[in-house]
Structure formats: structure tokens, C-alpha cells
Amino acid sequence: MSLLGDIDGVGRDGVRGGYSRHVFEPAELDLREWFTEQAARRGLEVETDANGNLWAWWGQPGPDALVTGSHLDSVPGGGAFDGPLGVVSALAAVDLLRARGVAPSKPIAVVVFAEEEGGRFGVPCLGSRLLTGAIDADRARALTDADGTTLAEAAASAGLDPARLGADPAVLGRIGQFVELHVEQGRGLIHQDAPVALGSTVIAHGRWRFSFSGQGNHAGATLLADRRDPMLPAAAVVGAARRVAAAWPDARATVGRLVPKPGGTNVIASSVDLWLDARVPGSGKTPAMVTEIAEAARHAAEQEGCSVTVTEESCSDDVVFDAGLRAEFDNVLGGVPALPTGAGHDAAILAAHVPTAMLYVRNPTGISHAPEEFAEPADVERGAAALADVLENSAI
Known part of the structure; x- marks a missing residue:
């Protein structure tokens, strides 16, 4: 909650309410800078890949890495938790693992994916789609925002080489396992009276x-x-x-x-x-x-x-998260609900390429993509602890 408080004032939308944080625009760039600073405080080495995704490494980057994280961009007028909760929980999980004295046998990375919401260029999960080759690079470069700026132009203004946008097998090949924590976008955990759940499917x-x-x-x-x-x-x-x-x-x-x-x-x-x-x-x-x-x-x-x-x-199409990973994490967490969702995530894009799982944190309003989106501080802390638990299980 302290980490979320750090970025509370970034990208507030005085017209729509909530937050408007779109890729390569000032608010989102400020959040990138904040994330880089937070990673540096933890001794994590930060890289920006060719598609604008940020990677903060605990340990030497390499294959079979445990990767967690989410996104920092928002829909127009979105809530405070969608995306950032997964990023701050990943940073908090690193802190918890260190406090427990865990020495990971594999590298761990916290990732921030670019343009997950599609709020500027219209295509959701654009950073993970580009990384995995799920979208044609030429098509992506030609995408335009409401002002007519192309993705290629916006990427160049952010210091990226537009010619390098596209599938990146070397970066993708580092991921041994990916787990994304997200605020729930629905009422499943309200009805089940549970603070945390594992994701089962994402509908088409x-x-x-x-x-x-x-x-x-x-x-x-x-x-x-x-x-x-x-x-x-x-x-x-x-x-x-x-x-x-x-x-x-x-x-x-x-x-x-x-x-x-x-x-x-x-x-x-x-x-x-x-x-x-x-x-x-x-x-x-x-x-x-x-x-x-x-x-x-x-x-x-x-x-x-x-x-x-x-x-x-x-x-x-429909995405079914890795059944073996879900069963393993369910055992680690002592049995939690398994939830389907109608919301898309970067985890759903990666699921076709690497073992992938999701954790959801209860949203007592049941509302998302709106200012009323919320999570109780106690549930936020439970979610971060659950993320640390599953990472520890895979890291030793």
C-alpha cells in the first residue's frame, strides 16, 4: 500500500476521474522512472527490451527465470489498482523473500509490460503481443493514437528504435515461468468470501x-x-x-x-x-x-x-492457464478458489509460450476500469504474501 501511495498522484484525470496513464505519454513515463528507481533501491538491474517492456532482474538474466509483474498503463479514467497492483506486489514479494532469507536458485525478474490496456493505440497487451510475435510488427508500427501519432513515432520519442519492434525470441526464451497478480475484475471473490484466488481461464x-x-x-x-x-x-x-x-x-x-x-x-x-x-x-x-x-x-x-x-x-481464443502450475500453487497456498475471468491480461498472451499462472486479489466493489475499483489494504498484503509464497516454492 505504501508503494501504491507513492504513485497516487501520477496521471490523475481531472475530467474523467480516476487515472489516465497511456504508453509513452508523460504520466506513464513518470511511472517508468518511478519503477526504475524502486528497482534500483532493491539492487535490481533494469533493462528495457526492444518493445518497451521493462525488466528488473534479481540475479543474472538467463533462461528458466521466474518472472512476475503486470503493467502501469491504464484505460482512460481507470482505477488505481488495475496493473499497478501487480507491479507493486511483485516488488513487495522481492522484499518479503529477502526478509525470509530466500536465496533463489533461479533468476527472478519483475516485468512491466507496455500498453496492456490499449488505451493509446487500441490493441490490448501490445507489449506482450509484440514480444511473442502475436501481432505483426509492421502493423503495430503503423497503429495511430487519437492525435494521429504512430506507435513508431511514439516509440522513437521514448528512445526506442522502431525498426526493432517485434518478436523477440531471446527475451521470451528467458522466461521459465510467469505469474501475474491482478486485482479481481468482477465479484467472484466477494461471493466466495476469499481474499485471494488463482486464475483458471480467460474467455475469448x-x-x-x-x-x-x-x-x-x-x-x-x-x-x-x-x-x-x-x-x-x-x-x-x-x-x-x-x-x-x-x-x-x-x-x-x-x-x-x-x-x-x-x-x-x-x-x-x-x-x-x-x-x-x-x-x-x-x-x-x-x-x-x-x-x-x-x-x-x-x-x-x-x-x-x-x-x-x-x-x-x-x-x-479462450486461454486455459497451466493446470500443473495451478495445482502446485494451490497446494502452496493451502487451497484457494479458481476463477475464470472475462478480462484480458498479458499472462494470457504468454500462456501460449511458457507455463503461466495468475493470482487475483479481492475487489470489494466488484468494479474495474473505473475510479471505484478498490482492494482492502489487508487483502493487498495477503496478495503480496501469496505471490512471495509461490515464487519461493519455484525458486528453491
């Missing part, structure tokens, strides 16, 4: 951009019959997303961002972009659900004399 999810084109015009001088207003089919998609998802078991579909151009109050938009977040358990089901929503979008666009294009920005 993805993001799609719907781009509607019509005819910009004067709001007062253009009769309704003469309009080709892209806002109407865009609005129809918001309703269609809820309607279609309700027919799929345990599905979630959300339109959380909609951008009209030019965006004037007395102007009929010439185009509207909206982003759909869709999640359905089961291989291949998320794209199938999105196909239904896209059909509704095309029908609504045709009715208004507009056009629409649908672009997949990211898509991942």
Missing part, C-alpha cells in the same frame, strides 16, 4: 472497429429526407451489440468509444468510427457473434444511404 475476446461513411452537412439546413447521416447506423450498432450478445450464452458486447467527424453540435457527421469489444467463451464463437452484429451494421448503413467497413483489431 477481441476488438473491432466499425467505420461508417455518409455525407456531412448543416444540421439546420438539411431536411431529414435529404440526409445520409452515419450516426444513425452507428447508434443502431450499439443496440444490436446488446441484442445479439443476449442470445449467446455468457457473451459480452460493449461499445465504449464512438468518434464522429467533424464532431460539431450543429453538424451532420461525415463519418463515425466506433469500437466494439466482444467476448464469448469458446473457440471461434466471438468472431461468429461479431459477424451477426456486422450484418446488422450493414443493414442499418444501407437504410441510411451510408457505407460501413468492419476491421478486426485484435482477437484471442
